[in-house]
Amino acid sequence: MISFFGSPLWTPGKLQDLVLLQRGFDITKAEQKPGAIQVFSSSGPNSFHNVSKVEGPGVIIGRKGTLGSVFYSDSSYWPHDTTLWSKDLRGNNAKFVYYALQRIDMTLFDTGAANPTLNRNHVHNLPIFIPERPTQDRIASILSAYDDLIENNRRRIVLLEEAARQLYKEWFVRFRFPGHEHVKIIDGVPEGWSVDAIEEVCQTIGGGTPSTQKREYWDDGEVPWFTPTDVTRNSCLALLNSQTKISDSGLNNSSAKMIPAGSILMTSRASVGFFGINRLAASTNQGFINIVPNDPALRMYLLHNLMWRVEEIRSHAGGATYKEISKGRFRTLPILTPPSGLAGEFEDQATLIHLQVEALHIANQQLAKARDLLLPKLMSGAIAV
Numbered sequence: 001m002i003s004f005f006g007s008p009l010w011t012p013g014k015l016q017d018l019v020l021l022q023r024g025f026d027i028t029k030a031e032q033k034p035g036a037i038q039v040f041s042s043s044g045p046n047s048f049h050n051v052s053k054v055e056g057p058g059v060i061i062g063r064k065g066t067l068g069s070v071f072y073s074d075s076s077y078w079p080h081d082t083t084l085w086s087k088d089l090r091g092n093n094a095k096f097v098y099y100a101l102q103r104i105d106m107t108l109f110d111t112g113a114a115n116p117t118l119n120r121n122h123v124h125n126l127p128i129f130i131p132e133r134p135t136q137d138r139i140a141s142i143l144s145a146y147d148d149l150i151e152n153n154r155r156r157i158v159l160l161e162e163a164a165r166q167l168y169k170e171w172f173v174r175f176r177f178p179g180h181e182h183v184k185i186i187d188g189v190p191e192g193w194s195v196d197a198i199e200e201v202c203q204t205i206g207g208g209t210p211s212t213q214k215r216e217y218w219d220d221g222e223v224p225w226f227t228p229t230d231v232t233r234n235s236c237l238a239l240l241n242s243q244t245k246i247s248d249s250g251l252n253n254s255s256a257k258m259i260p261a262g263s264i265l266m267t268s269r270a271s272v273g274f275f276g277i278n279r280l281a282a283s284t285n286q287g288f289i290n291i292v293p294n295d296p297a298l299r300m301y302l303l304h305n306l307m308w309r310v311e312e313i314r315s316h317a318g319g320a321t322y323k324e325i326s327k328g329r330f331r332t333l334p335i336l337t338p339p340s341g342l343a344g345e346f347e348d349q350a351t352l353i354h355l356q357v358e359a360l361h362i363a364n365q366q367l368a369k370a371r372d373l374l375l376p377k378l379m380s381g382a383i384a385v
Contacts, residue, residue, distance in 0.1 A: 005103040006129025007381020016124035019097045022087035023063065023120065024079035025053050038073060042066040042082040045073075052076035057094040059086040061101060067116040068106025072098040084120050093133065095140035103379050138385040139378045146371035153360040157236045164353045167346070168304035177342055192339050199331035202302060203292040206327055207284035208255025210246055217250030224282035225256065228267040231276045238358040239265065239276040240365065246283065256283040264291040264303050268330070270322040273310040275303060279358060289330055297343045300350035305335060
């Protein structure tokens with residue numbers, strides 16, 4: 001028997017014996033009301049509502065748009081019309097079903113023309129092997145241990161980055177910085193601080209894209225080359241590496257430029273005002289303004305100042321097809337610059353926090369890699385449990 005997953009030592013069956021899938025429920029952003037119920041679209045949980053449609057635990061699959069993406073909800077949720085959800089788990093372990101579905105390439109069953117679409121009737125009859133419930137429980141427990149560690153680290157990252165933001169707010173918005181009791185504030189500016197243009201305190205470097213017609217600019221490339229998606233899909237400020245690499249030849253024959261490790265990457269086109277700090281020397285496409293402070297002690301201050309002012313930055317973006325803030329306009333924006341000593345104190349504390357974030361982010365990538373190596377072996381029965 002040809003099977004999409006499972007061991008021949010398990011019980012032969014069809015996907016619908018593991019889980020019965022049902023199309024989700026339509027709801028627009030305008031119809032969603034403030035609440036704690038996650039709304040799952042084909043790209044995952046990206047909004048909330050005050051009413052659920054389904055009780056957890058449950059498994060959700062991308063049906064339209066992002067095809068075959070698999071998500072898990074332990075609590076009640078709202079599966080969007082662009083998804084399929086687990087109407088009946090058939091007595092199986094929900095987490096096991098979640099991991100099992102990741103072993104099926106749902107794009108093979110795309111029935112859409114312009115927009116990828118998955119029909120549940122085309123996958124319900126897929127042949128699979130299903131283990132007994134105790135085996136399901138053990139497999140789910142092993143894989144969940146990795147995901148639980150990843151989630152714990154993710155929560156720590158959120159708390160750490162929030163701590164840095166609150167420190168910035170305390171010192172540089174409320175002006176309760178160390179020694180503030182002895183500093184006069186004149187016209188809203190603490191004595192000893194200066195009001196500068198951004199171009200006076202940092203370099204602003206753009207990016208570019210090598211010709212896609214020349215494979216030598218891309219093949220076997222080792223130069224990190226960030227696109228805005230690398231930043232918008234990243235879960236924290238630490239940018240460990242880019243999804244795409246270019247070659248030295250691609251770098252030298254395009255407007256892409258190398259920026260040093262530890263630079264501030266700010267998306268400047270379409271999705272304006274998303275930030276990251278590159279761990280390695282890298283290049284970017286033209287969708288960025290990359291910021292290198294003249295005084296290294298200003299790096300974290302600059303980052304948090306810009307994040308605090310993100311709506312102001314976006315308000316300066318223009319364009320008919322998509323919004324973009326030009327380097328020329330960005331450079332003229334004013335910035336309140338603290339004395340180097342105070343900026344250095346913030347740099348030290350915020351950098352220490354960022355290094356912890358980076359270490360946790362690296363750990364999560366390693367945990368995810370180990371889990372993903374283990375998943376097919378457990379699901380094929382190659383590792384007995």
